[in-house]
Amino acid sequence: QDALKLIARQGKFANSYFRVGVLLGREECHDGWALEHGSRIIRRDVEAEHQFPAEERTLAEGLHSYCAVPLIVRGESIGVVTLLSRRKNQFSERHAQFLQQAANQIVLAIKSFNPHCSQHLKTKLFCPRCIASSGGQKTTTKYKEHLSNWGKRGGRGKKNRAGGLTNSNFA
Structure with missing residues (x-):
């Protein structure tokens, strides 16, 4: 599904459509635009600058301006932080810059919960490629005859179901 989920909210809007858990289609809201383009968006007057279908709901709730900035991790937008106001x-731009700096701090917190290898995308902090290419090379060389074919390839390619070491008797 091509939607964004509202995961946090602050403010007093008792019967608001924009409640935690609501899904907003990427194409129908400014948050989707900020996520897709990896760029901030400022609406000083939503009524005059109306562009997205969700902005009708924004106006209906008495909100007249907003600023949205993307959360960017390793060049990829993973979410959006938005501030809304009842005032036009x-x-x-200064507010957007400040909000982007705050969003960057949020990204640092997210990254600390999801460690990864800085050299190889889509790997965890303990990357088999990096381990094998540095200190792991000595171990790999010393026990090469005991490694599975997958291990001999440095952990690259498809691993056999049995996997692991082929012999548990180390010299």
């Missing part, structure tokens, strides 16, 4: 012309 509440946000400027």
Whole structure:
């Protein structure tokens, strides 16, 4: 499904459509645009600058301006932080820059919970490629005859179901 999920909210809007857990289609909201383009978006007057279908709901709830910035991890947008206001012309480029700096701090927190190898995308902190290419090379060389074919290839390619070491008797 091509939607964004609202995961946190602050403010007093008792019967708001924008409640935690609501799904917003990427194409129908400014958050989707910010996520897709990896760029901030400022609406000083939502009524005059109306562009997305979800902005009708924003206006209906009495919100007239907003600023949205993407959360970017390793060049990929993973979410959006948005501030909304009941006042028109509440946000400027300076506010967007500040919000982006705050979003960057959120990204640092997210990255600390999800460690990864900085050299290889889509790997965990303990990357088999990096281990085999540095200190692991000595171990790999010393026990090469005991390694499975997958291990001899440095952990690259498809691993056999049995996997692991082929012999448990080490010299």
